[in-house]
Amino acid sequence: MRKAPNQVHTKLSNVALFDDDENTASEGLILLADISLPKQQPRRYFDPIKMQELKESISHYGLLEPIIVRPVGNGYELVAGERRFRAAKELDLEKIPVVTRQLTDAQAYEIALVENLQREDLNPVEETEAILQILVLRLGLSEKEVISNLYKLRVTAEGDRDELLTAIAAKTISIFESLQKVKWESFVVNRLPLLNLPNEVLESLRKGQIEYTKATTIATVKDADLRQSLLNETINQGLSLVQIKEKIRNIKVGKAIEKPVTLKTRFVDSIQKLKKSPVWEDKRKHKSLEKLIVKIESLIGKEEPIA
Missing domain, CATH: 1.10.8 (Helicase, Ruva Protein; domain 3)
Known part of the structure; x- marks a missing residue:
């Protein structure tokens, strides 16, 4: 017998996101057409091969784990389980099992972030971005303020921290301990710099x-x-x-990938050589230099030569 692939996500038990008295959950089947995606989605890339494997699994065994939604307007908004939702949609399923919870925008986004952190195929960029956003939500600070305070914590000895930084340190350490993904010091040293990678490198890493x-x-x-x-x-x-x-x-040493020669690179190279050239000491060539400068100034829209 064919073994069913694991579609079940790790439970969100390691992070207290709900008050059970205020956020009663109901489970059942609802129309897929009634579910919409949220504006804020922590996951940006879906591996097409793994998505195909998931579709085949759902097609053969059904959706083994319900997705989480919340009531919004006349329908529902997805909270967690985006891969399963997308796969079900591509398979044209009419109804899918869901767990419905009454959640605020912040609660819904944090659940999506935590679920994203629990993926087996999570890459370092996605993990860094998710942890950073969880810190933003729980500390009540902007992303820029969170990053600034993380660097302050690293360079400021515990005894030298003021009252505010001490309070932020306690909350930050507690958050990292609850997430159980990476130590906060390692996050600052090894993960935050990833977000400063060149865009094309960052995108390739994310994918x-x-x-x-x-x-x-x-x-x-x-x-x-x-x-x-x-x-x-x-x-x-x-x-x-x-x-x-x-x-x-x-x-x-200039032996590998040859940089394409363009007018701009030729000009920059020539200017660098001209700066070091003894031509400036040769008065016979000053007229030629002046004509050259006038032409350059004319090209860039400067009509009069420098006096």
């Missing part, structure tokens, strides 16, 4: 196209064109970390 170590290594290439070329090569050819580092060493 699972490259590993964390490869992404951070490729990001050390400052030239955008060379970095993009190396990123493409890594994804298409499955370069190892050792191969990537070797190519970066070659890039630094």
Whole structure:
């Protein structure tokens, strides 16, 4: 007999999100057409291969675990279980099992974040973004303030923290302990810097196209064109970390990926050479230099030469 794949998500028991007296839940079948997606969704990328596997599982065994929704207007809004919801929609299911809860916007978003954190295929970028948003919700601060305070906590000794920073430290440590994903110090040192990766590298990491170590290594290439070329090569050819580092060493000595020669690069190179040239000391060439400057100023819209 074919074994059913695990569709069941880990329960959200490690984080107290509800007051059972105020958030009574009901379970049953509702029309898929009555469920809408929320405006804020922590998950941005869905692996097409895994989505196909999930669809095949649901098609063969049915939806083994209900999704969580909340009443909104005349219908319902998805809270947790977006992959299952999308798969059911693609399979044109009419009704699906749901657990309905009365939730505020903040509660609903936090549940979605926590569920996202419990995924087995969660990548470092998604984990970092989810934890950061949970800190924003629970500390009642903006994302910028949360990041600033995390860095302050790391560089300020416990005895040197003021009353406010001490209170934030206690709450922050408690949140990280409840999430059981990563220590707060490691989060500051190793995870927050991921959000500053170049966009194309960050997006590839988010999609699972490259590993964390490869992404951070490729990001050390400052030239955008060379970095993009190396990123493409890594994804298409499955370069190892050792191969990537070797190519970066070659890039630094100008032997690897050749940067395309454009008018702009030719001009920049020529200007750099001109600055160091002894031509400035040769009075016979001053007229030629002046004509050149006038032409450049004219091209950029400056009609009169510099006196």
